[in-house]
Amino acid sequence: MNIKFNNRDPVYIQVIRHFKEQIATGRFEPGQEIPSRRELANQLKINPNTAQRAYKEMEEQGLIYTEGNLPSRITKDASIIKAVREELILEAVNSFIASVQSINVPLDEALQLVKNNYENFTVEQEDIHD
């Protein structure tokens, strides 16, 4: 468990986002046990209450579930998992289109830019902070 936090979004939102990514890609499998609130807080160096808030929202959204006071687990509902992935993708696509259209970047140019930067992107990211 490792999250690169930025300073503009609330931490609990970024935690939820990270879990959604893990669920959408299958790195978190259905029914898989996840860290307790306190353990997650320790791992991420955040406050237990912040972890609790993230978990609470995820539980309300059906992303995770908790039986009794056992460690929470990833949902087994395939339709939710599928919806999460589609939500993330749609969000990324719409956000990108809105951005490039707001600065009048034509479709061809936008596609070309993505193509040119996709492969070696992870490498470049090492220099990016915040």
Add this chain to the structure above:
Amino acid sequence: MNIKFNNRDPVYIQVIRHFKEQIATGRFEPGQEIPSRRELANQLKINPNTAQRAYKEMEEQGLIYTEGNLPSRITKDASIIKAVREELILEAVNSFIASVQSINVPLDEALQLVKNNYENFTVEQEDIHD
């Protein structure tokens, strides 16, 4: 002047973002006079101090300039204007790539999604709030 504000980013950040878009696309021309702090606040229904904060940061970044106590103007520095456009584009591209890679969307699929949604995007946006 019309900005659709969201609730997650600080208002003065969104104002700056809007000005950058206008500058990058040439809708704000070099040397063009811009609304005073108070007038902008009136137009956008925000507090004059928030407008002041946005203008102050833009002045520090060289996006606008102020001579005496005359209304501020858009920079005439072509290199800054070019840099703004490139910054916005790079930001959009990197953000998009980071998003799709985090959920393992292959390049081909990502490009196809952008292509499929680019044309009719402005229409769909009418239903989107917040």
Add this chain to the structure above:
DNA sequence: AAATATGTATTAAGCCCTTAGTACACCTCT
């Protein structure tokens, strides 16, 4: 039984952003 770990809940404080109200110096226009 005792200790530990779990989920859950409450209260308080601090920080950032926004809003609000005010103030001052400067310039332009009447």
Add this chain to the structure above:
DNA sequence: AGAGGTGTACTAAGGGCTTAATACATATTT
């Protein structure tokens, strides 16, 4: 000279998010 608009600056209050410090019931482990 006076009025109005400009940039600029300051203090104060409120809201949302985070952090902090506890607290409690339950289940598991020792």
